[in-house]
Amino acid sequence: MLDIKNLKASVGDKEILRGISLSVGKGEVHAIMGPNGSGKSTLAQVLAGNPAFEVTGGSVTYAGRDLLELAPEERAQAGIFLAFQYPVEIPGVTNAYFLRSAYNEIRKARGEEEVDPMEFVGIVEEKLKLVDMDADMLNRSVNMGFSGGEKKRNEILQLAVLEPKLAILDETDSGLDIDAMRTVADGVNKLRDKNRSFIVVTHYQRLLNYIVPDHVHVLSQGRIVKSGGKQLALELEEKGYDWLVGAHVAAGGSASSGQPVLSRA
Amino acid sequence: MSSQIDSLIAREYAAGFVTDIEQDTLPPGLNEDVVREISRLKNEPPFMLEWRLKAYRRWLTMKEPHWPNVKYPPIDYQGASYFSAPRKKTPLGSLEEVDPEILKTYEKLGIPLLEQKRLAGVAVDAIFDSVSVGTTMREELAKHGIVFCSFGEAVHSHPELVEKYLGSVVPYSDNFFAALNSAVFSDGSFCYIPKGVRSPMELSTYFRINAADTGQFERTLIVADEGAYVSYLEGCTAPKRDTNQLHAAVVELVALKGATVKYSTVQNWYAGDKEGKGGIYNFVTKRGKAFENAKISWTQVETGSAITWKYPSVILQGDNSTGEFYSVAVVNNKQQADTGTKMIHVGKNTKSTIVSKGISAGQGNNSYRGRVFVSPKADGARNYTQCDSMLVGNRCGAHTFPYIEVANKNSIVEHEASTSKIGEDQIFYLKQRGLSAEQAVSMIVSGFCKEVFKELPMEFALEAQQLLGITLEGSVG
Numbered sequence: 001m002l003d004i005k006n007l008k009a010s011v012g013d014k015e016i017l018r019g020i021s022l023s024v025g026k027g028e029v030h031a032i033m034g035p036n037g038s039g040k041s042t043l044a045q046v047l048a049g050n051p052a053f054e055v056t057g058g059s060v061t062y063a064g065r066d067l068l069e070l071a072p073e074e075r076a077q078a079g080i081f082l083a084f085q086y087p088v089e090i091p092g093v094t095n096a097y098f099l100r101s102a103y104n105e106i107r108k109a110r111g112e113e114e115v116d117p118m119e120f121v122g123i124v125e126e127k128l129k130l131v132d133m134d135a136d137m138l139n140r141s142v143n144m145g146f147s148g149g150e151k152k153r154n155e156i157l158q159l160a161v162l163e164p165k166l167a168i169l170d171e172t173d174s175g176l177d178i179d180a181m182r183t184v185a186d187g188v189n190k191l192r193d194k195n196r197s198f199i200v201v202t203h204y205q206r207l208l209n210y211i212v213p214d215h216v217h218v219l220s221q222g223r224i225v226k227s228g229g230k231q232l233a234l235e236l237e238e239k240g241y242d243w244l245v246g247a248h249v250a251a252g253g254s255a256s257s258g259q260p261v262l263s264r265a
Numbered sequence: 266m267s268s269q270i271d272s273l274i275a276r277e278y279a280a281g282f283v284t285d286i287e288q289d290t291l292p293p294g295l296n297e298d299v300v301r302e303i304s305r306l307k308n309e310p311p312f313m314l315e316w317r318l319k320a321y322r323r324w325l326t327m328k329e330p331h332w333p334n335v336k337y338p339p340i341d342y343q344g345a346s347y348f349s350a351p352r353k354k355t356p357l358g359s360l361e362e363v364d365p366e367i368l369k370t371y372e373k374l375g376i377p378l379l380e381q382k383r384l385a386g387v388a389v390d391a392i393f394d395s396v397s398v399g400t401t402m403r404e405e406l407a408k409h410g411i412v413f414c415s416f417g418e419a420v421h422s423h424p425e426l427v428e429k430y431l432g433s434v435v436p437y438s439d440n441f442f443a444a445l446n447s448a449v450f451s452d453g454s455f456c457y458i459p460k461g462v463r464s465p466m467e468l469s470t471y472f473r474i475n476a477a478d479t480g481q482f483e484r485t486l487i488v489a490d491e492g493a494y495v496s497y498l499e500g501c502t503a504p505k506r507d508t509n510q511l512h513a514a515v516v517e518l519v520a521l522k523g524a525t526v527k528y529s530t531v532q533n534w535y536a537g538d539k540e541g542k543g544g545i546y547n548f549v550t551k552r553g554k555a556f557e558n559a560k561i562s563w564t565q566v567e568t569g570s571a572i573t574w575k576y577p578s579v580i581l582q583g584d585n586s587t588g589e590f591y592s593v594a595v596v597n598n599k600q601q602a603d604t605g606t607k608m609i610h611v612g613k614n615t616k617s618t619i620v621s622k623g624i625s626a627g628q629g630n631n632s633y634r635g636r637v638f639v640s641p642k643a644d645g646a647r648n649y650t651q652c653d654s655m656l657v658g659n660r661c662g663a664h665t666f667p668y669i670e671v672a673n674k675n676s677i678v679e680h681e682a683s684t685s686k687i688g689e690d691q692i693f694y695l696k697q698r699g700l701s702a703e704q705a706v707s708m709i710v711s712g713f714c715k716e717v718f719k720e721l722p723m724e725f726a727l728e729a730q731q732l733l734g735i736t737l738e739g740s741v742g
Contacts, residue, residue, distance in 0.1 A: 048697050052689065076699040088694040092712025098698075101708065105699035141712065158698065 001026045001063055001197055002047075002166060008057035008222075009046045016042045018222035019058065024166070027194040031208055031233060032201045034219035035241045040201045041085060043219070044170040047199070048082040049075050063165070076102075077109030079165035083155040083172050089143040095154065096138035099124060099161055106162055127160040131187040149180035156187040167191070168199045173207040185210030205237035220245035284370045291348040297321060300448050303348050307417050307451070312428050320437035320447030327441045333603035334632040334664055335572050337546065340511060345480040347449045367393055370473060388413055390454040390470045392483055400454075402466065412457040413468055416484055419455035426457055430488050434517040434554045434580070442513040442574075443550040446482045450515070453483035458493035458524075467722055469498035474510060474534070474545070481512040489524035489559075496527040498725055509537075509571060511546045518553030518561055522583065525560045526553060529721050530577075531729050534569035539627075541599030544571025551575060557583030557612070564720045566729040567594040567602060576634065578607035581615035581643075588617040591717040593729070595710075596629025596661070597737060605635035605666075610646040610676070619650040622714050625661035626737055632664040637678055639671040646676035654684045655713050657706065657737065685713075706737055 002024040009017040016039045024030050032040050046053050047060065049072035060067040067075065090098065096117075103123070104114040115123065128135060131153040143151050152172055159167050169188070173181050188211050192198070200211055208216070208230065216232040217224045218241070225244050226232065236244075291299060300321045304314040329340070370393070388402035390413065406413050412423060420427050437447035454470040474481050489495050499516075512534065520526045528551075537544025547570035553561035563577040579588030590606035608617035623631040631654065639646045654663035665682055687709050695705035711718070711730055718726045 050693055052693075072693060072696040073699055073701055076697050082697050084694065084697075086690075088688070088691050090691060090695075090709060090712055092715035093708055098695075098708070101700060101704070102695075102698035105701075105704075109699065162698070 002067075003061040004047075004058070005060075006058040007043075007046070007055070007060060009042060009053045009055045011042075011053055015056070016053070016222050017046065020219075020222070020224055021058075022217065022224065024197050024199060026197060027192075028215065029192065029198040029200060029211065029213045031211075031213035031216045031230075032199060032219055033203070033205070033216060033233065033236060035245060036203070038219040038245070039222040040203075040219050041170050042222075044082060044085075044168045044199070044201050047075075047168055048072060048080060073105070074109075076162075076164075077106055081159055081162055081164035081167045083152075083159055083167065083169045085171040085174060087143045087146075087151040087155055089141070089146075091141050091144055093142050094139055095142050096120070096124070098142045099138070099158060102158070103161055124157075124161060127157055130160050130190050131156045132183050133157060148175040149177070149183075152176060152180070152184050153187070156184055156191075160187065160191055163196075165195065166197045166199070168201070170201045171203065172200070173202055173204060181207060182210060205233045208233045218244055284366050289348075289350050290346050293346045294343050295345075295347055295449065299347055303449055303451060306348065306350075307420070309420055310424055312424070313420055316432065316437065317448050320444050321449075323438050324441065324444035324448055327444055329441050333574050333634070334630070334666070335574065335601040335603050337509070337572055337601075340546070342445075345511060347480055347482070348451050350451070367391075388466055388468050390415060390468075392452060392454065392470060392472045405465070406468075409462050409465060410459040411462060411464060412455065414455055416450075416453035416455045416486065419486075423455070423457065426488065427455070427486070430486055430517070430519055431484075432517075434519060434552050435515050435550050440550060442548045443515050446484060446513050446515045446550070449480070450482040450484040453514070454485045454487075456485075456487045456495065456497070458489045458495045460490040461492040462490075463494040464496065467496050467498055469500065471500045472514075474512065481510065481514070483514045485514070485516040486519075487517070487526060487528070488519045489521060489526045491521045492523040493521075494525045496722060497529070498722065499528070499530040500533070509544060509546055511548065512570075514549045516549070516551040516577075518551075520553060520555045520559035520561050520586075522556050523558045524556075525562075527562045528553070528564070528577070529725055530563075530565040530567075531721075531725060531732065532565065532567045532569050532573070533732055535571075536569045536598065536600050537571040539598050541571065544600075545569065546571060547573045547575065549575040551577035552580065552607075553578070553588075554580045554582050555586035555588060558585045559583060560587040560589070562587075562589035562591075562720070563606065564589075564591040564717065565593070565604075566717070566721070566732065567592070567604060568732050570602075571600060573600075573602040573604050576605050576607055576636075578609065578636075579617065580609045580611065581617065581646075582611050583615075584612040585614045585616075586612055587615070589720075590617075590619045590621070590635075591720045592621045593624070593714045593717045593733070594622070594631055594633075595624040595733060595737065596626065596631045598627040598629060600627075600629045602630070603632040603634055605633045607636040608638070608648055610637075610639040610643040610648070610673075613643060614645040614647075615643055616646070617648045619648070619652070620716050621650075621652045622717055623652075623654045623663055624657065624710055624713070624733075624737070625654070625663050626657035628660045630662040630664075632666060634666040634668075636668040637670070637680075639673045639676045639678065641672045643673050644675045646673060646678075648676075648678045650678075650680045651716075652680070652682040653713070654682075655710065656684070656686045657710075703737075707733065710737060 004022040007020040034040050100120045213230050218226040300317050390400040400414050435443050437444050518526045534545035555561045561579045567573050581588050588608050594602045594604050596602050621633045625631040633652050637648045652665050692705045
């Protein structure tokens with residue numbers, strides 16, 4: 001379903017992905033782990049088509065199509081969903097209106113009828129339960145004044161409504177306490193399906209206790225340095241990243257150092 | 266970095282067509298004879314001619330204002346024609362006999378005038394090149410004692426009301442453009458709501474400029490008698506021409522004791538092309554006077570014109586009167602806008618609210634200019650101003666010029682301002698959810714303008730939102 005070959009990408013002069021190859025089959029859950037600055041989030045952003053990153057080499061085939069040729073909205077319409085590490089705030093636009101607009105765009109792309117606001121209420125109410133959210137958040141502006149946990153749950157709500165074929169979760173656990181993480185993970189687990197693949201990007205192993213992956217890949221300096229089954233994550237928990245990537249990258253660094261994060265202008 | 270938010274390509278201006286009809290147009294130039302001729306052509310009573318002449322003489326002594334934050338080449342006031350009207354005369358009140366080309370024009374603009382196709386619940390006065398060509402729903406309104414007709418007609422049918430209120434809010438000496446308008450205005454809308462009457466429908470004026478090389482001068486006068494209520498809408502469009510045309514209108518609102526006047530504008534004059542060629546110079550004076558317990562509310566959505574220069578204002582004359590100003594002003598390409606309001610607190614316990622949303626895209630330049638004045642006697646006066654600017658791209662400008670003068674110690678004046686920029690991250694977020702760049706910008710901007718849109722009547726709000734989308738179309742790459 002997704003075939004990444006020798007993918008290279010950079011920001012400005014700085015090369016961040018230095019040849020990534022990865023195949024994700026239908027219904028599989030792949031975890032991408034690695035220390036700060038290893039390129040995990042960049043991989044997620046590049047797959048979603050963020051123009052802040054330039055693809056300098058390699059290829060990505062998605063459901064038989066050349067993914068790199070598609071605009072971000074075309075990728076979304078083709079069933080790729082990115083749960084953002086830092087969900088963006090949009091003042092004055094209600095969550096309900098935003099969700100319904102997105103839902104309708106994706107339906108249109110599939111050749112389906114758009115739904116009106118009344119119909120949509122019925123659809124979204126079901127999904128709210130998955131992430132344990134109240135209906136009143138539908139009338140709040142998109143992510144405005146949401147707590148960290150609410151923002152992440154809102155991402156999973158969107159995932160549930162838009163029903164993608166490939167969902168990429170970018171550090172969905174970051175900034176969440178254990179209860180909030182469990183709620184989010186429960187939501188994701190309910191959305192696992194034999195026709196839906198996941199790429200779960202995370203720094204810590206703890207999320208993978210709840211969302212159990214089929215495959216684990218470790219990224220370092222823009223390359224996959226090790227792949228394995230779910231036990232690899234446990235091994236990392238125990239030993240850290242040093243034994244795989246060398247002490248020079250594992251030392252220090254705050255949660256976002258070196259991570260290419262879009263600026264809020 | 267502006268990889269997405271890039272050069273600006275505005276979509277075709279849908280209202281930019283020209284109607285081919287015979288017109289009577291005075292030769293270019295302005296002098297006392299032209300003023301007399303306009304008054305004669307309109308068969309006006311002597312008080313009108315006198316007033317026009319006083320205005321003209323005053324205008325000669327005045328200078329064009331250059332304090333607004335806009336730039337344009339000098340206007341040749343002798344180069345324009347000051348009167349243009351469709352040749353075919355229409356008997357008053359018989360819309361069926363209006364030139365079919367003109368009816369077609371309004372239909373194309375989505376404003377059908379003939380009975381069978383009329384907009385439900387809205388009465389329209391259609392102004393074509395400064396002359397009223399027809400007013401709908403008159404019989405229905407007359408049942409309530411409401412007078413709604415062209416200004417030219419009101420001068421004959423209700424001279425006492427015109428004489429009493431004309432210039433009572435915007436005197437002919439008020440400013441350069443108001444003086445010019447007072448001297449040469451050819452028509453406009455007149456509306457009177459009697460004591461205690463609530464207008465059963467929205468009243469509206471639809472301005473259409475058609476002729477080339479003519480200045481456009483209309484005058485709207487709305488009088489709401491004690492306890493009356495009226496909601497008034499104004500729309501405007503013009504053909505695409507590559508010369509600039511001057512539009513200098515005056516709108517006067519009078520809200521007597523306990524009356525409410527709500528005036529909404531969706532301004533979509535031709536804005537000129539991408540290079541800034543052509544477009545309307547919209548130099549307009551709008552002001553209302555609110556007497557005791559009265560309320561005047563201005564809502565404007567300004568998307569058109571090459572240059573916009575207007576400050577819909579309220580004189581809070583009576584105690585406990587209320588003034589409101591809700592504005593969305595959008596500039597794209599090379600448009601310039603210097604717009605805002607004045608709230609003049611004279612009476613005690615007067616209240617005013619200003620919410621201004623300025624959006625700048627392309628190389629557009631947007632200025633908010635507002636004056637809040639509290640007179641020494643205005644005990645308990647209260648003003649709240651919120652002034653937000655949004656930038657789309659890196660080549661546009663947003664400016665805020667608030668003037669606050671408070672001469673009373675028992676009053677409260679608040680001013681809040683913010684400037685934000687549509688972020689690449691916001692656009693990418695929405696695109697990742699399946700929306701196009703244009704839908705994304707439109708959604709972000711609509712959210713930004715929400716507080717103003719909710720003040721507009723329903724149908725108008727939808728139109729405004731669409732117009733905003735069209736104006737900003739192409740503002741992201």
